[in-house]
Amino acid sequence: MGVFGEGRLSVVVGTDESYPQFKQVWRPKVPMKIKVFTWLLFKERLLMKVYRVKWAVAATTTCELCSAAPETAAHLFCECVFVRRF
Numbered sequence: 390m391g392v393f394g395e396g397r398l399s400v401v402v403g404t405d406e407s408y409p410q411f412k413q414v415w416r417p418k419v420p421m422k423i424k425v426f427t428w429l430l431f432k433e434r435l436l437m438k439v440y441r442v443k444w445a446v447a448a449t450t451t452c453e454l455c456s457a458a459p460e461t462a463a464h465l466f467c468e469c470v471f472v473r474r475f
């Protein structure tokens with residue numbers, strides 16, 4: 390494990406009992422970048438367009454894949470018709 394080992398990362402990010410699958414994120418055989426990405430997804434901390442527009446980094450909130458809805462994490466990973474084809 391790197392300088393920022395799993396135990397130390399768990400101390401920094403804490404735990405969240407509202408997500409029963411939260412402990413699964415930190416399974417030992419999953420690469421750290423996947424663990425961090427999944428944790429950010431659960432915590433709604435991914436930089437989706439709805440947030441980038443608030444910070445004036447993006448011009449619109451519209452999903453780039455389907456242009457039918459705002460790009461939120463729920464839309465991009467679950468609801469987007471483009472993503473649901475896979």
Ligand SMILES: [Zn+2]
Pocket residue numbers: 452453454455456457458464465468469470471
């Ligand atoms: Zn979409």
